[in-house]
Amino acid sequence: MNSQGRRRIDEIGDESRRRILDAAEGLFTERGFERTSFAEIAQRSGISRGSIPWHFKNKHGLFLAVIERAMDRVMTPEPRTASPTLTELAEEFAAWVRNGESALVFVALTEAMGSSGAVRGQYQEYFARHRRGLERWLQARRPATADPETAPERERAFAVAFIGALFGIHLQALIDQDDVDFDAAMRLIATQFEGNLRDVWDDPAQ
Structure with missing residues (x-):
């Protein structure tokens, strides 16, 4: 893969991470840590539920981020x-x-x-x-x-x-x-x- 293609993949990854963080921050603030689920974060962020652990490993890792x-x-x-x-x-x-x-x-x-x-x-x-x-x-x-x-x-x-x-x-x-x-x-x-x-x-x- 050329450098331009790699850059594009990195940009997509960064954007997905930002959207997940934005959605999680809003939900954690509104609902608290315990009452917020990956499914709700996925729905708000528009990123698939399965992608969240790929970026943050688990819910605790996402909260820390x-x-x-x-x-x-x-x-x-x-x-x-x-x-x-x-x-x-x-x-x-x-x-x-x-x-x-x-x-x-x-x-x-x-x-x-x-x-x-x-x-x-x-x-x-x-x-x-x-x-x-x-x-x-x-x-x-x-x-x-x-x-x-x-x-x-x-x-x-x-x-x-x-x-x-x-x-x-x-x-x-x-x-x-x-x-x-x-x-x-x-x-x-x-x-x-x-x-x-x-x-x-x-x-x-x-």
Whole structure:
């Protein structure tokens, strides 16, 4: 087979894989991992059921591929400004929530909680990257008067708390959208954390 024919086969394979991933991501988000079948994925993607294991081996392999692709999208966005405020970071997070893909994070959480394998590892890395990014953001703003020994630990705790607050609001909005004002809660949490930044570096014993 010539190189042009091989390229064409590769393109068909890549397109089939993309369609399967798109269909699986939508169904996993809508129905959850356990309630989604290969037959449903095949119907939505227009790719034969028998082709899915050829690309992904099994349902768990397909789920992992979906999670890896989704997390690559949300872990690598660039902020709109070079030096964003916490309010702007919260707005970036809110924009991602509104794009309709964010529910998959909690589908992944359900699977990760019952597993010690690759999905759990991907989920751990997802949150670790968010924490590291916020810690770097804090380090860039650390005042010269901060204690260099205690500051990193307090910055890490701040990152855990801020990210936990964002995802907690996100989860409530997904579960009870009619009774949760997502935008108001996001503005409030950003303002509260912004107003208490000094507490990250001030020695509480003083």
